[in-house]
Amino acid sequence: MATKLKKTEAMGAGGGLQLLGVVLIVLGAFMEPVGLVFFGGLGLLLLIYGGLKANVLKCSDCMGKVEKDARVCPHCRADLK
Numbered sequence: 001m002a003t004k005l006k007k008t009e010a011m012g013a014g015g016g017l018q019l020l021g022v023v024l025i026v027l028g029a030f031m032e033p034v035g036l037v038f039f040g041g042l043g044l045l046l047l048i049y050g051g052l053k054a055n056v057l058k059c060s061d062c063m064g065k066v067e068k069d070a071r072v073c074p075h076c077r078a079d080l081k
């Protein structure tokens with residue numbers, strides 16, 4: 001019986017988005033007040049979106065990515081409970 005493991009992928013697409021968000025916030029800090037609102041807001045959005053993308057579920061059997069509502073692993077067909 002396999003289980004879904006919660007993983008945070010810093011190297012995936014989500015991690016890259018988060019990094020971009022931090023860069024934008026830092027850039028915005030140098031360009032206040034307008035830049036801070038514009039870049040800071042955009043950077044914050046990227047941080048949140050990247051954080052969502054970075055959180056993935058993995059099959060405990062094959063370590064393949066699985067969807068949140070998947071009942072069977074799409075990679076190794078293991079039963080996910």
Ligand SMILES: [Zn+2]
Pocket residue numbers: 002059060061062063064073074075076077078
């Ligand atoms: Zn699997």
